[in-house]
Amino acid sequence: MNYLLYVISLIAVYGILTVALNLAVGYTGILSLAQAAFMGIGAYAAAILLTQWGFNFFYALPVGMAIAGLLGAGLAWATLRLKAEYYVIASFGFQIIIYNILLNWIGLTAGPFGIRQIPPPAAFGFTFLGPLRFTALTLGFLAICVWVAWRLGESAFGKVLRAIREDDAAAASIGKNVSRYKIVIFTVSAMLASIGGALYACLITFIDPFTFTIHESIFILALVIIGGSGNVFGSVIGAAVLISIPEMLRFFDVPTTVASPIREILYGALMIIFLRFRPKGLLPERITTGVARS
């Protein structure tokens, strides 16, 4: 039972990360390789503030979100005015830099040793201790993130994002400030990702830099694609499917040195197959005609 709750929490955490990335990749067509970096910023901000500064989780969360949001806005401002290749490479580089900082700034992050014994979130005399309470918390955050993403993506704002994805010159020609929209959505995406990271740190209770590599970014991208880019609920479904299926490998007698490559080969292959045969993903994007309430 506890194991099941753990898997549900993990799905909720990755659901948050995927929904966040979907706003950038699926709705706006910004291909970012830096999602794991923003996740790492959120996770480390929470871990450091909780273990060393004795912060309350709900005060640590905004700190991580602020750092991720500022860095995300800076990255977006510098690169999103250029062609697609530039921001792919810039986000790739950003990802490597954050990883290097987490790994090498030992005074702050303890480097390769990681941070252990991250306490469960506690607020105002109530501790989210125990799997049940923690799962409820992560599901609550997932619901908030889905709601935020839904309000952004399925509104008049979201229609402009889709217009930018299809043809940004045309969007600019009808008076939309393309750069501003891209910077806003990328910043929101980074901030939501840092929430996912903070919850991840509290769920696993141990973090090290090796979690937040480019491979994690690619994994989250795979979740977006397989779930359905441009559909908020698709992202949640994608996370649920791709997290739960490999977890079943545990019930077979497979050593972890073999199981984890097999898990990754599975999602890599699924990514190729989906892009080739069902690029819309499990839950396709819904395009509504007419103007939504703004």
Added chain:
Amino acid sequence: MAYWLFLQLLLNGIVVGSIYAILGISFTTIFAPTKIFHFMHASVYLYAGYFLYQFAMGWGWPLWVSIIAALLLAGILGVLAELLIYAPLRKIGAGMMEMLLSSFGGYVVLRNLILLIWKSDPRNVQIPEFLHSGISLGLLTLTPLDIIAVITSGIVLMGMLIFMRRTKIGKAMRAVENDAMGATITGISTDWVRLISFFIGSVLVALAAIFHVMDKGLEPTIGVNAVLVATVAMIVGGMGSYGGAALAGLMLGVVENIGIWQISSEWKSTISFSVLVLFILFRPRGFFGHRVTRYQE
């Protein structure tokens, strides 16, 4: 006075930079005609290293035979990536983003196959002792391997420049780079041109991998850094410019190594990315690139 240390680092930087130059050229060779952001370049780089290891150490082939076999197999791997992954996507009218995402998928699959076949332990390829023994020039030292790397890099650059300007295939590649539709109309087979550029680009990246492996050994993490360097070199050099990519690669190597003088060596890739940031902010077209369009057409 540590001026000789500075000179030694400069020299090391030139050696590393000439391998980076090959990386930059190899990425440009594929990116310019096909417009595919070929992230699987990282896998080709890794496989070239592991093929070399398998042939030379696993099966005991002579080194030069192993090198040639690894280069050819890496080239074939690049061609297979185009045939199995990119060509079917192009047929259904997929854009740059779908190609790149599939490329990530292919990279993940190939990288994890390495973990299953060769495990993740670091590997070394034995090379003749004299290649590693330093030649001293006053206080500075160089190894014969370093000299071979610099010379090879020069040959690669010269070869590519001549190939692209003088041969029929090279001209066809440039035509496809400028206007794939126009090239098709004049009777150039764009499919063949793409296959050839994948082959050449993959052989070149394998060359860089082989120098890296002979010098520093092999582990499954080196591929991503190679692609980061290759793409940064391409952007800083100016997209589509072979000379620019080579110059930028050389510069990256020198900047990284001189950076070590003051900053510790873990921050190497941070230094190369900072160079990229400066260029993106102030000169996005790079050294020799064309003007960067603000919006994608």
